[in-house]
Amino acid sequence: MEKSKRILLVEDEESLGYLLGEYLKMKGFAVQWAKHGMEAMAALERLQFDLAILDVTMPEMDGFSLAARMKEVYPELPFLFLSARSLKIDVLKGFSLGAVDYLKKPIDEEELVVRINAILSRIQPDRSKPKNITYQLGDYRFDPANQQLTFGENRTRLTTRESELLRYLADNMNSLCSHRDILTQLWGENDYFNRKSLNVFITRLRRYLNMDERIRIENVHGKGFILRAFQ
Amino acid sequence: MEKSKRILLVEDEESLGYLLGEYLKMKGFAVQWAKHGMEAMAALERLQFDLAILDVTMPEMDGFSLAARMKEVYPELPFLFLSARSLKIDVLKGFSLGAVDYLKKPIDEEELVVRINAILSRIQPDRSKPKNITYQLGDYRFDPANQQLTFGENRTRLTTRESELLRYLADNMNSLCSHRDILTQLWGENDYFNRKSLNVFITRLRRYLNMDERIRIENVHGKGFILRAFQ
DNA sequence: ATTCGGCTTAATCTTTCGTTAATCCTTTTT
DNA sequence: AAAAAGGATTAACGAAAGATTAAGCCGAAT
Numbered sequence: 001m002e003k004s005k006r007i008l009l010v011e012d013e014e015s016l017g018y019l020l021g022e023y024l025k026m027k028g029f030a031v032q033w034a035k036h037g038m039e040a041m042a043a044l045e046r047l048q049f050d051l052a053i054l055d056v057t058m059p060e061m062d063g064f065s066l067a068a069r070m071k072e073v074y075p076e077l078p079f080l081f082l083s084a085r086s087l088k089i090d091v092l093k094g095f096s097l098g099a100v101d102y103l104k105k106p107i108d109e110e111e112l113v114v115r116i117n118a119i120l121s122r123i124q125p126d127r128s129k130p131k132n133i134t135y136q137l138g139d140y141r142f143d144p145a146n147q148q149l150t151f152g153e154n155r156t157r158l159t160t161r162e163s164e165l166l167r168y169l170a171d172n173m174n175s176l177c178s179h180r181d182i183l184t185q186l187w188g189e190n191d192y193f194n195r196k197s198l199n200v201f202i203t204r205l206r207r208y209l210n211m212d213e214r215i216r217i218e219n220v221h222g223k224g225f226i227l228r229a230f231q
Numbered sequence: 232m233e234k235s236k237r238i239l240l241v242e243d244e245e246s247l248g249y250l251l252g253e254y255l256k257m258k259g260f261a262v263q264w265a266k267h268g269m270e271a272m273a274a275l276e277r278l279q280f281d282l283a284i285l286d287v288t289m290p291e292m293d294g295f296s297l298a299a300r301m302k303e304v305y306p307e308l309p310f311l312f313l314s315a316r317s318l319k320i321d322v323l324k325g326f327s328l329g330a331v332d333y334l335k336k337p338i339d340e341e342e343l344v345v346r347i348n349a350i351l352s353r354i355q356p357d358r359s360k361p362k363n364i365t366y367q368l369g370d371y372r373f374d375p376a377n378q379q380l381t382f383g384e385n386r387t388r389l390t391t392r393e394s395e396l397l398r399y400l401a402d403n404m405n406s407l408c409s410h411r412d413i414l415t416q417l418w419g420e421n422d423y424f425n426r427k428s429l430n431v432f433i434t435r436l437r438r439y440l441n442m443d444e445r446i447r448i449e450n451v452h453g454k455g456f457i458l459r460a461f462q
Numbered sequence: 463a464t465t466c467g468g469c470t471t472a473a474t475c476t477t478t479c480g481t482t483a484a485t486c487c488t489t490t491t492t
Numbered sequence: 493a494a495a496a497a498g499g500a501t502t503a504a505c506g507a508a509a510g511a512t513t514a515a516g517c518c519g520a521a522t
Contacts (some may be wrong), residue, residue, distance in 0.1 A: 078353070088339060095345035100353060101332075114326035120333065122309075122353055159468055173381060175363065176377045195509095197470055203512060219510065220378055222391055223477055251468055417512055426498095430480055450499065451490060 005120055006030045008052040010040045010066065011082070012059060020053075029116075037069070044074060046191065048184035050120060056083035056090065068095045068221060083106060084159045095098065099119030135170040138215035138229060149208055155209050162188070165201050169227035178197060178224040236351055237261045239283040242313070243290060252285075254340045260347075268292030268300070275305055281351060287308045287314035287321065292305065309354055311346070313338060366401040369446035369460060373397060375382045380439055387439050392417070396432050400448065400458035409455035 007029045011017035021033040033049060036058060043049075048128050054059035054063035057081065061069075063081055070077060080101035081094045095101040100119050103112060135142040141150045147163040149156040158166065164186050169177055183190040183198060202217055202225060214230040240261045242248035252264040263278060265271040267289060274280075280294045283301065287294035294312055301308060311332035325333040331350050334343060366373040372381045378394040379385045389397065394415050400408055414421035414429060433456060434446055442448050445461040 005455055088342065091342055095349050098349075100349055111319065111322050111326075114323055118326050118329075118331055161469070174377075193471070196472085199510060200470080202510090202511085206511090218388075219478095220388075221509065223378070226377065392480065424482075427483090430499060431481080431501085433499090437500090453498065 004028050004051040006032070006048065007050045007116070008032050008034060008040060008043055008047075009206070010034045010037070010052065010058070010063070011055040012026070019113075020107070020109070024113070024116075024159065028112050037066040040066060041069065041073075044070065044077075045180060046184075046189060047075060048121070048181075052077055053116075054079055054081050054167065056081050056094070057087055064093060064097060067094075067099065071098055072098045080115070080119070094176040122212055126176065129171065135167075137209070137227075138212035139169055139208065142170060151211050151228060155182070155216060158208075161201060162204060162208075165198075166205055166227075169205075169225065174226065176220055176224050176226050180224075182224065235259050235261045235345075236283070237279065238336050238347070239263050239265065239271060239274055239278075239280045241265045241268070241289070241294070242286045243267055244286070247286075250298070251338070251340070252362040255344070255347075267386060268297040271297060272300065272304075272351050275301065275308075280308060281354075283308055284347075285310055285311035285312050285405035287316055287325070288335065295324060295328060302329055306413075309350060311350070319373065337393050347357075355461075366398075368401065368458075371446060373401060373442065382442050385442070389439075390430060393435060393439075397434060397436055397458075400436075400456065404458055404460060407451055407455050411455075413455065 007024060009017065009021055009024070011020065011033065012035055016171045017035065019035050023058040024031045031081075032043050032049070034043050036118075037060060040054075042051070054066055056063040063083070067079055067081075070079065078100045080103065080104060081099050082091060082103050083094070086104040091102050099214055101115055103115065132145050135144070139151060142148075143150070144163050144167040147158040147160065149158055149166070166181070168182060168186060179195055179198065180190050183194050187194045187197070202219075206217050210216065216228050217228070218226045218228050220226060238255060240248065240252055240255070241253065242264065244358055247268065248264050252262045255262045261278070263274050265274050270284055270432045271283070281450045285294040285297055289297075292300075296316070298310055298312075301310065310329075311334065312330050313334050313336060314321060314325070315336040317335040322333050330355075332346055334346070345355075362372065363376045366375075370382060373379075374381070375394055375398045378389045378391065380389055380397070396413070399413060399417060410426055410429065411421050416424050418425045418428070433450075437448050440443060440448070447459050449459050449460070451457060
């Protein structure tokens, strides 16, 4: 069973939003319905999505403005527009903002679904790195497949989470891994409690890694962590 | 200059085919116009394409059949349909064959072009990752993503504000950044206290940057600051 | 049912960073 | 030249974030 794709639906109209959300859920998507831009940004902070569907005409922040803000913060996330405004200028504007599609209302739900699938199938199913690689971290050797960390004769058995976290950091060696990305990726949700949990795991990894000074987990205040290797 | 993308246009109607072909050429695409399925298959044999545009209603072999055959032989080539038949069943069939888009006639040429670009930019995995851009400031290297400034072996970790500010200045290298713009952009509000705060940050950045005389933050009295690089 | 391993929650202590304040210096205006 | 306004520099403060340790909880294994 494949993991269902996560869709952020931003639609201010109650009835359409509800209907569309339920329909997409029925079709096997994990749908989060946000009623306006602020709510959408909050959802993006908390969860990770594969696609965003934006209504163009909304009060406060319209779909175009929202798309622009989203693109700033989450440039990888593909999005498409729904709009009653089928003026050519709007369509062009939508695409110029980087949309992958622009659908004119009234929406045909079936067509929407096949278009969504067309989009999602074109997204590279993440170049997952080979499972059985090992990482050299200073004088440590980390083997994610077997969840173990060796330092000379010394062997530490890691728990699943410890191993996943260290792997995530090691994959992004020397570059910042944001709380948000770590948590949405590994925990599934970015909230206060999970962030506390993350701190505990960081402490544990630090203890395991304290035999070699050249390898260190640094914190970037308010942002996240960096696994850094010196020399 | 980027290499122009190669498009295979399959359209039996003389006038539309010619018009569309010329329009796309004008827009910088390398277009090959085939008037029916056989010609299209021959062209595919001969040349490599980035995208195929298929008319649905054609004598002999219709667009759907052609798409099916193409997919057999060139499964990587993305294709989209043009069609006067806007029946839902046709649209669904088009996508089920693996189309990346389905446009209903009459075609708006401008819209077609932006849709083509949207498709091509999604498909070309853009080898160059424009992600971790860094700035060269004299002998310093500034990495905003990791909030750090390096000078040879020496590394300075920047706080979020410091990094944002230096980035703003570096983006506008050698030109005046007004208080007003910096403050509204980064602080959100331009008032007396925030301006004081800005001064403190300017002092801090100056200290970090004082190892290379050729890089300097100048003040323009009553106006703002300039990050200036000499020589 | 009891134990145990592993993740989460809680409690407490430490560090960080943006702000504010105080003081001195520089430029512009009167 | 004096006054006024703008800017530079340094230090200190307090809220928020992070680190660390311990306790709690829950499902799996015994």
